[in-house]
Amino acid sequence: MFLDVLRRRNPRLIEATIALHQAGKIPANTYVIDLDSVEANARTVATEANRLGLKAFAMTKQMGRNADFCGAIIRGGIGASVNVDMECARATRRAGMAIGHLGHLVQIPRAEADAAASFAPAYWTVFNDEKASEAARATAPLGRVQSMLARIQTPGDTFYRGHEGGFDAAEVTAVADRIDAMEGGRFAGITTFPALLFEQASRKVVPTGNLATLHAAAEALARAGRSDIEINAPGTNSSTVLKAVADAGATQIEPGHGLTGTTPLHAVEDLPELPAVVYVSEISHYHGSDAFCFGGGLYIDPVFPDYEVKAIVSREPTAAESALRTVEIPPPAAIDYYGMIDASSGRRPAVGDSVVFGFRPQAFVTRAYTCGVSDVASGSPKAGTIHDAFGRPADWPL
Known part of the structure; x- marks a missing residue:
């Protein structure tokens, strides 16, 4: 729901997230906060x-x-x-x-x-x-x-x-x-x-x-x-x-x-607050024409009606439309071990590619990590401490 807004109003956050994830500074299954x-x-x-x-x-x-x-x-x-x-x-x-x-x-x-x-x-x-x-x-x-x-x-x-x-x-x-x-x-x-x-x-x-x-x-x-x-x-x-x-x-x-600029009104109007959070995963494996990405924080807030979920899939920092892919995520009654990315057309994503979503999150009810990132607008972003969903420093990567 918020990916379009992020691509338009804060694309540097998407790009910074991909760069830091590919550099091994941020794990898959992380909410990244600008x-x-x-x-x-x-x-x-x-x-x-x-x-x-x-x-x-x-x-x-x-x-x-x-x-x-x-x-x-x-x-x-x-x-x-x-x-x-x-x-x-x-x-x-x-x-x-x-x-x-x-x-x-x-x-x-x-x-x-x-x-x-x-x-x-x-x-x-x-x-x-x-x-x-x-x-x-x-x-x-x-x-x-x-x-x-x-x-x-x-x-x-x-x-x-x-x-x-x-x-x-x-x-x-x-x-x-x-x-x-x-x-x-x-x-x-x-x-x-x-x-x-x-x-x-x-x-x-x-x-x-x-x-x-x-x-x-x-x-x-x-x-x-x-x-x-x-x-x-x-x-x-x-x-x-x-x-x-x-x-x-x-x-x-x-x-x-x-x-974080993610109230429902922020999805339909450009308000003073900027969208300031993305969720990053990575491609794990293939099954048929679907590329599977790690889950743990694939949370769709029920405040919205059903909509087509998309993600940016790339190894290079980008927020381009050409990197968008349609993603199926498990229903709320299931465990979100993976999301399934339609890879039936276009460039075939590779295992290890970053997958960036724009959710309205409730990180505390997920298994996701969180990570604050500074200096996003400068193009030289810095990742902070990785936290678990309870606000405690995580034992990552060790």
């Missing part, structure tokens, strides 16, 4: 967020919590992370980011509450009284009070299947009172997900009913004397949509794909 573009993208988002008075927390799971990626985000002006789980928090903390937000989308397991509290997150989202009590109990012995965000919902709100949960929005004032009554806890505000979604029909980012739920809950809290609250409104956050969430009353945003 660190300079990420830094510029983060600065674009941070500048607009600051202009609108929004707090920005970076979501790093899409890039496998890569430490060099986190560093580029920090240099771009976003110093705190939102963490989808505790592994996310551990990785971003190791990388030098402050822990801005924990517990959303994934609640903190009971046995990890003490560890979560020790990270001193700025905000901790809870879905029910039990989770709020766990957070407060873990925090109180540390001599601090934990600011909590209540995840709220009302009938008709939009959720991805498996993401559901939260307090009844109609009871938000009582929820706030109960959290405030907990030793070690403080009600700080409300959150939902997703507040914005990409709409295929209009090819626009539009607010969901969840954003209206946040607005109505904020009004109820204000009537109860709670006007100074945080309103966390994540979902498809990039610089061009921030005014819409600010106008709706939001105080916090959480860019993820916006930092």
Whole structure:
């Protein structure tokens, strides 16, 4: 989906990836991140967020919590992370980011509450009284009070299947009172997900009913004397949509794909953020007229309808149309050991050729490596440390 955009807007990243892969600096099955573009993208988002008075927390799971990626985000002006789980928090903390937000989308397991509290997150989202009590109990012995965000919902709100949960929005004032009554806890505000979604029909980012739920809950809290609250409104956050969430009353945003120029809107419009990630593999063997390339990170985000997957296949650095090949990748229910490249016509690719895709990634749910690359635009790119999908330096090549 993003390969056409990459070829047009950041072809040097494709070329740099092939050069570094062929030089043995980057393994097959790696998401390659243009660190300079990420830094510029983060600065674009941070500048607009600051202009609108929004707090920005970076979501790093899409890039496998890569430490060099986190560093580029920090240099771009976003110093705190939102963490989808505790592994996310551990990785971003190791990388030098402050822990801005924990517990959303994934609640903190009971046995990890003490560890979560020790990270001193700025905000901790809870879905029910039990989770709020766990957070407060873990925090109180540390001599601090934990600011909590209540995840709220009302009938008709939009959720991805498996993401559901939260307090009844109609009871938000009582929820706030109960959290405030907990030793070690403080009600700080409300959150939902997703507040914005990409709409295929209009090819626009539009607010969901969840954003209206946040607005109505904020009004109820204000009537109860709670006007100074945080309103966390994540979902498809990039610089061009921030005014819409600010106008709706939001105080916090959480860019993820916006930092790599891979939100759905980036696929159909040229936004300020540059596309900044590719996936590289290499040809392993042939079966009939198909050239097989290594998998492990062949991830198609279900936000898009089915489309023809293509890749650049070459041993020499290029982003040319002549190097494009059609690729079949295994369905989501299968293990992506290999992708199958149609080699029935044109130049026959050779074993060892680089294969470069333009995915919208979620590296943390794959078996892929990640690697940050600097100085892409200069034509003399440098590969950083190879990380695994959990943000840890990988034992590669040894």
